[in-house]
Amino acid sequence: MIPPGFENRLFTAAQSRDIDRRTIEELGIPGFTLMEVAAQRAADHIFEMQPGPVRVLSFCGKGNNAGDALAVSRLLLMKGFSVDVCLALGKTGMSADAAANLRILEKMLEADPELPLRFFEGVLPGRVYCTVIDGLFGTGLQRDVTGPLAEMIAEINRWQARVFAMDIPSGLHADSGAVMGTALQAHTTLMFGTAKAGCYLGRGAALSGKRVLCPLPFPAHLLREAEGAVLRSLSPGGKPQLENKLRKLREGREVRHKYQNGNVYVLGGSPGLTGAVILTAKAAWSTGCGSVQVFTTPEVSPAYDAHFVDITRKMIPGDGSGLFKADAVRAVAEVIAARPGVLVLGPGLGTHPETAAAVRQLLRLVKAPVVLDADGVRALSGHTEKLPDDLRLIVTPHPGEQEQLLGFSIAQPEQLAQALNHFPCRDNMVFLAKGSPALLATRNECRITTYDTRIFSRTGFGDVLAGLMAGMLSRLPDSTVTAESMLDVSALAMLESYARATCQHESAVSPSAPEAGGMF
Numbered sequence: 001m002i003p004p005g006f007e008n009r010l011f012t013a014a015q016s017r018d019i020d021r022r023t024i025e026e027l028g029i030p031g032f033t034l035m036e037v038a039a040q041r042a043a044d045h046i047f048e049m050q051p052g053p054v055r056v057l058s059f060c061g062k063g064n065n066a067g068d069a070l071a072v073s074r075l076l077l078m079k080g081f082s083v084d085v086c087l088a089l090g091k092t093g094m095s096a097d098a099a100a101n102l103r104i105l106e107k108m109l110e111a112d113p114e115l116p117l118r119f120f121e122g123v124l125p126g127r128v129y130c131t132v133i134d135g136l137f138g139t140g141l142q143r144d145v146t147g148p149l150a151e152m153i154a155e156i157n158r159w160q161a162r163v164f165a166m167d168i169p170s171g172l173h174a175d176s177g178a179v180m181g182t183a184l185q186a187h188t189t190l191m192f193g194t195a196k197a198g199c200y201l202g203r204g205a206a207l208s209g210k211r212v213l214c215p216l217p218f219p220a221h222l223l224r225e226a227e228g229a230v231l232r233s234l235s236p237g238g239k240p241q242l243e244n245k246l247r248k249l250r251e252g253r254e255v256r257h258k259y260q261n262g263n264v265y266v267l268g269g270s271p272g273l274t275g276a277v278i279l280t281a282k283a284a285w286s287t288g289c290g291s292v293q294v295f296t297t298p299e300v301s302p303a304y305d306a307h308f309v310d311i312t313r314k315m316i317p318g319d320g321s322g323l324f325k326a327d328a329v330r331a332v333a334e335v336i337a338a339r340p341g342v343l344v345l346g347p348g349l350g351t352h353p354e355t356a357a358a359v360r361q362l363l364r365l366v367k368a369p370v371v372l373d374a375d376g377v378r379a380l381s382g383h384t385e386k387l388p389d390d391l392r393l394i395v396t397p398h399p400g401e402q403e404q405l406l407g408f409s410i411a412q413p414e415q416l417a418q419a420l421n422h423f424p425c426r427d428n429m430v431f432l433a434k435g436s437p438a439l440l441a442t443r444n445e446c447r448i449t450t451y452d453t454r455i456f457s458r459t460g461f462g463d464v465l466a467g468l469m470a471g472m473l474s475r476l477p478d479s480t481v482t483a484e485s486m487l488d489v490s491a492l493a494m495l496e497s498y499a500r501a502t503c504q505h506e507s508a509v510s511p512s513a514p515e516a517g518g519m520f
């Protein structure tokens with residue numbers, strides 16, 4: 001049983017170790033008991049997946065991860081499976097609980113020499129297996145896997161077996177999802193007690209296969225007290241909960257006419273780049289907000305004639321180039337001040353230096369929450385420190401824009417903390433690092449997508465996402481637009497885009513098999 005509220009919480013290796021330790025020391029549940037519970041849950045899952053007894057390879061190191069695999073091996077034997085145990089690092093120096101589990105197996109074999117159990121030290125048994133229990137390394141892996149161990153991992157990967165990883169696939173870093181030299185490709189990862197961040201980040205998302213959280217008797221207060229960043233997974237299953245949270249916030253809003261049901265402003269669309277604005281404005285409108293208004297120059301406005309029925313246009317002054325420049329900044333800020341709403345700044349705005357300067361000027365003047373996307377993000381490169389500290393901001397760069405904005409692209413939650421430090425408004429903002437997985441963070445929390453964000457790799461989805469965010473945000477009472485609710489809105493807008501993308505995309509790839517490197 002996972003304590004309520006922790007279903008989608010992710011933990012680092014240090015946090016997990018600390019929770020293990022405190023459960024043992026403060027509650028008095030022995031480590032061996034925790035291991036037995038973990039093994040029982042893992043074995044139950046394996047029996048479900050593999051109902052008929054087969055010969056399995058139990059691939060063990062010398063830490064507690066091996067202890068898990070050895071305890072699972074015993075439970076499989078008791079169900080009639082045949083087990084070949086590979087003690088890849090030999091018998092010496094095993095952790096106490098791993099050694100105890102090994103001793104139990106040895107005693108069982110001594111008592112019943114007919115038992116289908118064999119041991120191999122330092123080598124693989126020399127045959128191919130369809131099912132493998134991976135207990136080489138868990139959260140204790142700190143350095144690269146090399147030499148004979150790396151060769152064994154490569155060999156097992158060649159079998160394309162059904163690999164059940166204990167806690168985390170061996171070779172994967174439990175925090176970053178980085179491959180430490182080489183790693184096993186799991187079919188299923190049975191995470192013990194806590195979901196490990198490394199199974200969701202970097203290569204971990206693909207190498208973990210199906211992720212299953214096997215509950216251990218950790219009390220809620222220890223999970224709550226785990227020190228360090230709060231990480232959560234963001235899966236399509238979380239959509240109803242987010243919708244509910246935002247619906248409750250909306251109930252506090254008095255709506256007597258359309259302008260009290262949320263106003264969205266879109267500023268973008270330089271000559272030849274109006275498609276992005278059309279997508280953004282339509283997506284915002286689809287959220288049910290009261291009004292969507294597009295700022296445009298007289299030169300660009302005719303491009304919208306065939307597209308906008310419900311969406312109004314606000315003419316801004318220009319110098320005849322059709323671009324947004326300094327002379328329009330005050331006019332835009334005044335329109336928004338007169339009728340507050342949410343501004344989407346950037347779709348198709350173009351990269352003219354004077355336009356970029358006007359974007360920065362507007363961000364210093366405007367009091368509305370802003371969703372900053374595409375060319376709007378580019379305009380901030382090298383200038384983030386000049387933003388007002390009370391600006392409420394959602395910034396949505398893809399990896400190329402992250403590189404330009406920060407000098408690095410984001411793969412780890414700690415890098416988001418670094419990214420947020422570039423902004424004086426860091427306490428009022430959400431940084432959405434697009435990529436695969438996408439990471440969404442405020443100063444207090446980071447969410448990691450669990451679905452395949454490669455589906456967003458189509459021109460225009462960034463524009464749709466920005467429109468959805470602004471539309472949803474505009475419908476909340478202004479006093480509830482905080483970093484926390486903006487994170488919920490961003491998460492829900494991502495899930496809504498995903499739902500739309502999977503409907504539209506006939507050849508949608510499986511959401512359970514994300515692959516590193518994709519982006520949108």
Ligand SMILES: NC(=O)C1=CN([C@@H]2O[C@H](COP(=O)(O)OP(=O)(O)OC[C@H]3O[C@@H](n4cnc5c(N)ncnc54)[C@H](OP(=O)(O)O)[C@@H]3O)[C@@H](O)[C@H]2O)[C@@H](O)CC1
Nearest residue numbers: 020031034035063064065137138139140141143144145167
């Ligand atoms: N009660 C609990 O705590 C519970 C814990 N549980 C389980 O324990 C797991 C964590 O166990 P763990 O901490 O013992 O570490 P683990 O991952 O088995 O490996 C460490 C060993 O590997 C070695 N080693 C490392 N890198 C290496 C390399 N590159 N190449 C070669 N060797 C290398 C390292 O050796 P050393 O660095 O000392 O040389 C050390 O001996 C956790 O993931 C979960 O499965 C669950 O049962 C729930 C209850």
Ligand SMILES: [K+]
Nearest residue numbers: 134137168170
């Ligand atoms: K493992």
